[in-house]
Amino acid sequence: MSAKSTVRLQREPFDVAAEAAKLTRGRTDVGAVVTFTGICRGDEAGEPIAALTLEHYPGMAEAEIERHVAEANERWPLMGVAVIHRYGRIAPGEDIVMVATASSHRQAAFAAAEFLMDYLKTRAPFWKQVEKSGGISWVDARQADDTAADRWRTPRKPQAAE
């Protein structure tokens, strides 16, 4: 099975619908596309924020995401994957990250999208800074994100098709 994958880091906004459409264009074997979009919220811990600024480690961020896309392809029968992550300054309401996965059935597409997001949050070298009226501070890593990524460590077989 050939799964085409796109991994891209960029400052500019992306178009989720256009990226998802690319996964099915010209083929009729895809039965499910799952897209996840991470969006900049306008508040953090009840306080309004002006913006997030994302720093990343160029080269490693792409490599780390590509490693996880390759792992997702080994674990699930995927027909296409797109991961796009923005960096730089992002205002509330703007998209930060998107993951789209295509497969013949929904289980693989859902599971792979969740797996990729869980790993992206804990293993891809990005760091968020938050601007509030009181100043700028680094966002702390959340234990819940580590826990979410850890649950994939128990090897699972791809689910049987519905």
Place this chain on the structure above:
Amino acid sequence: MKLRYFAWVRERIGKPEEDIDIPANVTTVGQLMAFLATRGEEYAHAFDNPKVIRAAIDKAHVNGQASIKNAGEIAFFPPMTGG
């Protein structure tokens, strides 16, 4: 050895990267952090809680026991908060 720093590790040290000579008895990532912490107040501040600092050799995650022999580039950074 080329070292790179990101996020608040970079801010505390005050530079994004540097080339430094590393003593021969420093052979692991953990030992390198301990050595860096002795290079001045800003480094001591950056590495004051080495358990939370993550490291990568040549753009791949490593732990504190990893050998720095043959490393081209070693990076130090806080836990990641992307996504």
